[in-house]
Amino acid sequence: MPVNKEKYREIILELRKKNVILVAVSKTKTVEEIMEFYELGHRDFGENYVQELTEKHFVLPKDIRWHFIGHLQSKKVKYISSFVHLVHGVDSVKLLQEINKQGIKHKRVIDCLLQVHIAQEETKFGLSEEELDMLFKDLPSYEAVDGLTNVSIRGLMGMASLTENTSKIRLEFKYLNSLFDKYSKIQTEHEKMEILSIGMSADYKIAVEEGSSLVRIGSLLFGERISKGTL
Secondary structure, three states, rough: OOOHHHHHHHHHHHOOOOOEEEEEEOOOOOOHHHHHHOOOOOEEEOOOOHHHHHHHHHHOOOOOEEEEEEOOOHHHHHHHHOOEEEEEOOHHHHHHHHHHHHHHHHOEEEEEEEOOOOOOOOOOEEEEEHHHHHHHHHHHHHHHOOOOOOOEEEEEEEEOHHHHHHHHHHHHHHHHHHHHHHOOEEEEOOOOEEEEOOOOOOOOHHHHHHHOOEEEEEEHHHHHOOHHOOO
């Protein structure tokens, strides 16, 4: 299926007016498909699987900003820590500590977003509001003990419920935006809360209306994805 360049131009123009970053979700897509958008000037791409991301990073231009948008296991951080631009789905202190450890090893600060569970589906990952409160409350002690010098919390990420009920989606985005407003007041050496990552192909317009500064769009640009097993 050919990529939709016209849709890309339409979306990127729409988002630039609002200063919203577009991450083109390229999971399961070919190097050739990614290069079609790269040649249009696009640089932010998102991947869900560590192995696929590392393989693409190896062969594609090095000025691509790779976003890891899937669920990241601590044991796999080491494979992407030398080059990943932004880790979107941090949902535990343990993962933060491992990202910091790998950041020290590679002499770089790794930017992260904390994933918050805003949908009703139990299958989605993320911190509850209570867990988020506790994490920020305890961060100074973690920093004192572990020296979290090589990880930077840049904002929050969330995924709305998989539903056609736009009112429900809007409420979930509003809720996360309220948490973002609460924590964006925290500006320290290791917490620079500037990014609210909400919105995908089906709901990005609502997300932008509700304050998103970064959207993750795949199928509108690349077409419906094939299953990973068919690669």
